[in-house]
Amino acid sequence: MLTIIPDLLRADEVARVRALIEPAEWVDGNATSGAQSALAKRNVQLPEDSTAAREAGALVLDALGRSALFVAAALPLKVFPPLFNRYEGGQAFGTHVDTAVRIRRGSDFRLRADLSATVFLSDPDSYDGGELVIEDAFGERSVKLPAGHAVVYPASSLHRVAAVTRGARLGSFLWLQSMVRDDGARRILWELDQGVQGAAQALGQGDAAVVRLTGVYHNLLRRWADV
Template sequence: MFQVINHVFSATECAEIRQQLEQGKWIDGALTAGTLAQRVKQNLQLDDQQEIAQQLSQDVEQRLIQTPEFVSHALPNIFYPPKFNLYQNGGFYGAHVDNAILQHPYRPVQMRADLSATLFLNDPESYEGGALQIDTGMGVQEIKLNAGDMILYDSGALHQVLPVTKGQRIASFMWIQSLVQDSKNRAMLYQLDNSIQTLRLELTDEHEQVQQLTELYHNLLRCWTK
């Protein structure tokens, strides 16, 4: 399962974010990778200890919480704070699966990585290569999105970032523990929520069908919440 969420940030907002990132300190991405991932990871990451990194991370998380389509798909419970990476000069991240359990860096809790997300911060025309390649189980998809668009996908999917042969690929990436662990149940809840929102426009919030489907949605959410 993967889902594209368009226009999380505008092109102007992305340009402002890139300007701020230029002021930050970048470190070798392999320093933050696990033992196996270190062998296939060649990129740069914004140093999380900087104030600018923490502020931008909070800005991304806050925007996502305010994005209805993201909330409807992800049903977020815990965010692993968004990070920022940069690929250039042949940089890549070979095929890997994200860790299932993560230690939250600022809270004394562990979290499941149910969903992974990449928020693209510059347009695909500004670099060559760098596609996010995801094995969906029904074929491999290559993703390159416009600045401000996001791809949301199951953390258990095998994926990689292909080498960037020209220019720079700049993005924010993160993991989410969902309120609903099962991806099939999340997909059904999204479809139901989407239907409810469509009916609300055609009918009214007080219409019997809208109320019945809303009741069903929340009761299913109660059953499936972990």
């Protein structure tokens, strides 16, 4: 399931993140690549232990935590600290699959990467190319979003970043371990949640049918969640 999260970061937060990361020291993006990705990846990124990455990452994590849409779609259990990358001058990231288990260097923190997320930090009119192209059951999906918007998608998907031929594409990327491992089960819970929210708006939160549907949602989550 691919989910767009509009306005995850407010305009002032995008500006704050950019002010932190743009003047920082950038390194070869293959610092966090697996063997397959290293063959296809051409970009730069912030070292994950840099002050700028930690401070900007905290802003992204706060935004994720307050987004009801993100929580409903991802059902997050663990979130890898956000990282930051930049593409320019023809840089791109060829087709690849994200590593299944992510380990934070120098720590015992690790997670199973069920979902990947990208937060766009550049105005789409400020650069050419740079689309995130994701292959799913419905074919290729090309994603290029306004600054502050995010996209969440299965980490198991084949995906790539098209070459940036003008300007620079700044973004934050991260991986999530969901409470619900199976993408199909997450999709059912997402659709049920959206149905419950719609029914609550139409009938009222205390309506008997809404209460019963809410119970079904939580009982399915109880059956499928691994926490």
